[in-house]
Amino acid sequence: MKKTLIVLTLISVLFLTACSSPADTETTPEESSIQNISTPTEATTSVDILEFKFVPDTLEINVGESVIWEHNDKVTHKIVFPAFESDNMERGDTFTHTFDTSRTYEYYCSIHPTMRGVIVVK
């Protein structure tokens, strides 16, 4: 019993050590840690999907403007609004929607429900 416990403890320590070692990951663009709200310019009516986040997570646009979601992440995502949704998106895919009604739209990724965003249409 004691030997088995020691072996399991060693496995746990190795496991936790492996998990805390520096990641060999792709370089990602720097992001602000503060929740970012973007007001529209020609360059900011797009939302980047990266590192399981929508960047910016809150975007303000005017009625009639379009938003382009650009998938730059490693895994499949799917954008879901109450009234419409995208197809499953892979890296490199885009999804565009034109917002014709002034209101606040909340959306999320149906595959990773903690990924959430807001489009504020003025």
Added chain:
Amino acid sequence: MFNPIFKKAFLVATVTIILDFLFHFFLTNPMESITYFVIKFLLAFTVATGLFSFRIFTKSKHKLLIIFLTGLIFSALMSIYYRAWELGEAHVPFGSRAPDITGIPRNILILFSGTWLLGHALFFTLGGYISEKLFEDKNN
């Protein structure tokens, strides 16, 4: 008031979920949904109930090993649920749903999947060990 097996299984499930939550919180991204943790709790409880009900376990001298093997079964069942959801409901590639793990490259599938499998099994094992010790001490 409650059956001892129920109490032991409840403790196993509770410890498993606490450890799993801490792992997800500190070492993975994004965080999992509440539904995920609820399902995992129920599965851990069910598996632990089955474990403590078996005579092979109650009579065995290698209880910790049996708990660990049961933990692997629990972990495998959780993975099956995940993959079934990915393939059957969401129609997304294998592994799409799983969060990133700090320090574990996602593209080395055996390492990535193996970490999830072994991690969940270890959480269950620790829960089982604590449960056995606690109720063993109470019986003494």
